[in-house]
Amino acid sequence: MSSPWVYAARRLLLAVPLLFGMSVLIFGLMRLVPGDPAVAVLGYKATPEGIRALREAFHLDEPLPTQYLRWLAGALRGDLGVDFRQNEPIGRMILDRLPVTLELTLLATLGAALLGIPLGVLGGARRGSVADRTALAVGLLGVSIPDFWLGIMLILGFALGVGLFPSGGWVPISESLLENLWHLALPALTLAIGRAAVLGRLTRAAVLDVVQRGFVQFARAKGLAERAVLFRHVLPNAAIPIVTVLGLQVGYMLGGAIVVEMIFTLPGVGRMTLDAVLERNYPVVQSTVLVIGAMFMLVNLVTDILYGVIDPRVRRR
Amino acid sequence: MTRGRVTLVGFLIVVALALAALGADLLPLGSPTEISKDQALRGPTAAEPFGMDDLGRSVLSRVIHAYRVSLGVAIAAALLALLIGGPLGLVAGYAEGVPDQLIMRPLDVLMAFPAILLAIALMSVFGTGALLVAVALAVVYTPIVARVVRAAVLATKVELYVDGARALGASVPRLLLSHIVPNAATPVLVQASVLMAIGILIEAALSFLGVGVRPPTPSLGLMLADGRSFMLQAPWMVIFPGLAIMLAVLGFNMLADGLRDWLDPASGGR
Numbered sequence: 001m002s003s004p005w006v007y008a009a010r011r012l013l014l015a016v017p018l019l020f021g022m023s024v025l026i027f028g029l030m031r032l033v034p035g036d037p038a039v040a041v042l043g044y045k046a047t048p049e050g051i052r053a054l055r056e057a058f059h060l061d062e063p064l065p066t067q068y069l070r071w072l073a074g075a076l077r078g079d080l081g082v083d084f085r086q087n088e089p090i091g092r093m094i095l096d097r098l099p100v101t102l103e104l105t106l107l108a109t110l111g112a113a114l115l116g117i118p119l120g121v122l123g124g125a126r127r128g129s130v131a132d133r134t135a136l137a138v139g140l141l142g143v144s145i146p147d148f149w150l151g152i153m154l155i156l157g158f159a160l161g162v163g164l165f166p167s168g169g170w171v172p173i174s175e176s177l178l179e180n181l182w183h184l185a186l187p188a189l190t191l192a193i194g195r196a197a198v199l200g201r202l203t204r205a206a207v208l209d210v211v212q213r214g215f216v217q218f219a220r221a222k223g224l225a226e227r228a229v230l231f232r233h234v235l236p237n238a239a240i241p242i243v244t245v246l247g248l249q250v251g252y253m254l255g256g257a258i259v260v261e262m263i264f265t266l267p268g269v270g271r272m273t274l275d276a277v278l279e280r281n282y283p284v285v286q287s288t289v290l291v292i293g294a295m296f297m298l299v300n301l302v303t304d305i306l307y308g309v310i311d312p313r314v315r316r317r
Numbered sequence: 318m319t320r321g322r323v324t325l326v327g328f329l330i331v332v333a334l335a336l337a338a339l340g341a342d343l344l345p346l347g348s349p350t351e352i353s354k355d356q357a358l359r360g361p362t363a364a365e366p367f368g369m370d371d372l373g374r375s376v377l378s379r380v381i382h383a384y385r386v387s388l389g390v391a392i393a394a395a396l397l398a399l400l401i402g403g404p405l406g407l408v409a410g411y412a413e414g415v416p417d418q419l420i421m422r423p424l425d426v427l428m429a430f431p432a433i434l435l436a437i438a439l440m441s442v443f444g445t446g447a448l449l450v451a452v453a454l455a456v457v458y459t460p461i462v463a464r465v466v467r468a469a470v471l472a473t474k475v476e477l478y479v480d481g482a483r484a485l486g487a488s489v490p491r492l493l494l495s496h497i498v499p500n501a502a503t504p505v506l507v508q509a510s511v512l513m514a515i516g517i518l519i520e521a522a523l524s525f526l527g528v529g530v531r532p533p534t535p536s537l538g539l540m541l542a543d544g545r546s547f548m549l550q551a552p553w554m555v556i557f558p559g560l561a562i563m564l565a566v567l568g569f570n571m572l573a574d575g576l577r578d579w580l581d582p583a584s585g586g587r
Contacts, residue, residue, distance in 0.1 A: 021426035032442050140574070144567035146518055148525050149541060149559030156548055156555070255431025259522055273434070277441040278527055289438045293430045300429075 100268035111192030120203025142197020168265035206238040247303025324575025330568030338384035347375035368553035391516030393451040398458030406466025424460035469501035510573035
């Protein structure tokens with residue numbers, strides 16, 4: 001029962017009904033849109049022929065369960081239907097934009113870890129010191145700062161003001177890695193700072209918790225240098241909760257990416273979702289929300305499994 | 318700052334903002350809606366410390382009036398979520414077994430989306446408006462509240478004093494209301510403060526993205542969105558509304574931190 005593999009398998013199995021529930025919720029939600037979805041999608045360009053063609057293309061005349069199963073079966077094969085406005089397969093459009101969102105999230109995660117973990121360790125290792133109080137204050141400010149406003153301020157200061165970074169836009173890695181990173185620096189920082197603050201607060205708490213344990217006091221008592229105590233005894237034990245929270249923050253960033261991609265005009269899945277919402281392009285909204293939701297769930301699932309693998313106590317629950 | 322001072326400062330910020338929002342019309346402020354072209358984009362002065370926007374409206378006055386929407390939406394959403402999520406969590410935690418599964422598994426589905434994404438998806442269906450933002454936020458919050466209440470109930474109902482009351486013949490509603498609910502109230506109070514902070518952030522984000530509060534209602538998110546076009550000529554149009562959001566969120570976060578440490582000294586904040 002306590003093998004990590006059994007635990008991982010059980011977690012995976014639990015994810016299946018959850019994913020099913022998510023798909024039902026999104027499908028149901030999009031069918032709650034008042035009025036005829038065909039008219040909503042076509043907007044002012046709606047003609048009787050256009051509406052009829054759209055109803056047929058989306059099988060809107062079929063009963064809802066049939067429509068749902070058709071959509072689900074397609075989604076499982078990777079076929080999310082066709083965007084009626086761009087006349088492009090939605091799955092293809094998402095795949096084209098996914099690398100942007102993934103790279104942004106990855107860089108932001110790296111930034112959050114590099115900023116947040118040292119901040120928390122510094123504070124937690126010397127409770128009550130100036131470093132600790134500074135870390136606490138920075139952490140509190142960081143979790144309170146709205147990321148969309150932070151993005152605007154970074155543009156104002158570093159792009160429009162000093163001119164160090166571009167204020168938006170995207171260059172693929174295949175074209176130039178340097179240009180790519182240069183364009184992603186401010187967006188990744190925007191997304192990272194709030195998460196770094198959360199991570200810093202938790203790291204501090206985790207370190208504080210470990211520092212009070214008997215084995216740390218013993219290591220100190222036997223004359224081990226403070227630095228060795230920290231790196232050999234405190235940090236490895238504090239790592240488990242830190243990894244977990246980092247995982248949760250990655251998931252959060254997938255949501256935050258929507259706002260950041262909009263501010264920095266990055267062509268990612270988040271921006272695609274927002275554009276579709278503003279255009280009332282429901283077939284696209286339905287698909288992107290499912291994809292982002294599934295990725296969010298996957299990140300949380302991996303974190304959960306990792307947590308169980310690192311810490312055997314979790315598996316017994 | 319000590320634990321007590323963090324709580325106090327957070328509490329004072331929250332009270333001050335709430336009073337300012339409520340009494341906005343009594344304060345000596347310019348009109349938040351009156352357009353005067355000759356004042357357009359005028360920078361901060363002693364009389365108008367936050368400057369004027371592109372239509373010559375007082376940014377300070379608009380910020381304070383916008384707090385009504387911010388705080389109103391956040392409070393309405395938290396109350397609505399308590400009203401729905403509270404009883405659900407109570408039943409799930411007390412009954413366990415099948416009712417627990419029936420209540421909590423569908424709520425897990427809501428929790429499986431990033432909060433902002435779920436809110437945007439809901440708003441895309443609801444349409445825009447302050448009341449609808451509150452409803453969307455309440456949907457996002459309900460599973461969070463239900464989980465907190467359920468956990469508190471699970472922890473409380475095994476206490477000896479609850480067994481004692483049961484042995485003395487107390488009915489289930491009586492057990493719940495006079496013994497279990499009061500003990501679940503403290504974590505819910507902390508959570509409510511956190512939800513206020515998140516609510517102010519998400520309302521501002523939704524309005525900023527164009528799927529939240531509808532203009533001309535003054536909203537901090539909308540002000541930021543408008544200000545973006547004038548960022549270089551009139552940076553005060555984006556700086557002050559953002560600082561205003563941050564101040565309110567900071568106030569509720571400090572209050573939550575302080576309450577958490579106060580109610581659970583073992584959590585070790587200092």
